[in-house]
Amino acid sequence: MNDSIENKKKLSIVVPVFNEIEVLDTFYVRVKKMVETLNSLSYEIVFVDDGSEDGSYQKLMDLADMDDNIKIIKFSRNFGHQVAITAGIDNANGDAVVVIDADLQDPPEVITRFIEKWEEGYDVVYGTRNSRKGESKMKRLTAALFYRLLKTIIKIDIPVDVGDFRLMSKRAVIYFRELRERDRFVRGLVSWIGFKQIGVTYEREERCAGETKYPYTKMIQFALDGITSFSSLPLKLATWLGYFTSFLAFLYLGSVFIQKALGYTVHGWATIMVGMLFIGGIQLICLGIVGEYIGRISNEIKQRPLYIIEEIRDVENNKNENPADKPVSSWPGQ
DSSP: OHHHHHTSEEEEEEEEESSOTTTHHHHHHHHHHHHTTOTTEEEEEEEEEOSOSSSHHHHHHHHHHHOTTEEEEEESSOOOHHHHHHHHHHTOOSSEEEEOOTTSSSOGGGHHHHHHHHHTTOSEEEEEEEEETTOOHHHHHHHHHHHHHHHHHSSSOOOTTEEEEEEEEHHHHHHHTTOOOSSOOHHHHHHHHOSSEEEEEEEEOOOSSSOOSOOHHHHHHHHHHHHHHHOOHHHHHHHHHHHHHHHHHHHHHHHHHHHHHHTOOOOOHHHHHHHHHHHHHHHHHHHHHHHHHHHHHHHHHHOOOSOOEEEEEETTTTEEEOGGGSOGGGOTTO
16 A cells, blocks of 8 residues: 555645735645545645745644645745745655645646646646636736737747646756746746647636735736846847937938028927937937846846745655755755
């Protein structure tokens, strides 16, 4: 009997958590109900507490006291959603790894369909949203535009209407762990890896409780990370804007000569001011685009760890430690 358990393949479910105390009980019940139907697989649930301040960590510890299959990774502070996903994947031990948020917008029951595709030989199975319940028209519109713009301007194939809800095989996880860039866009990195990938459609539900952790400011920053991580088109756009303004300047110069030859008196103050403001605005836009890329280069060359783990709770593997007490060379995320 023990041999059959040991020979089972293992599923790791990675769950980034930031101030989600209101949904954790419901989330755990639904995930537990789902995994109990997976007779051919053992499992672990890897919760990554991303610096929560609402008691989420204590709630996770209470759940771990009831279930030895729960692993908890506690960050020393908030490092962000994409980094939390990365830490969970780094510390997952499964033959396949599923990433899912705790807010229950992505139904845990869909994971069984992911597993079916994985068993057919796919290395990445991602969830494609048919609908986005409980979200404003503006958010749905901006998200749709972003995904389609990204697909147009980058060279790799990032599926549209797809979030971070996905399954990755062990070999996909191994290569994902090699990608250590700081400004992370996980769904783009997974697409960049390649291998056999397929989508599974589902209906995205309303948030179970609590508030979204992605207001418009974070969404804009997330979009910038995605674009600048996988495309140099903004830099080329800056060059094209320079050519365009130079072309307009030559056209205007021609009109000045014509007016001078015809004897027209040109006062010029308004025209000069408009021209100066237009060219100045273009220059500032171009400097801003270059600045975004320079900022990302600066983040990369600092070589700081992606994250710092304050504590790991892993009853199954008899691990309860404080990695922050170890030397820098042994930090996860280094």
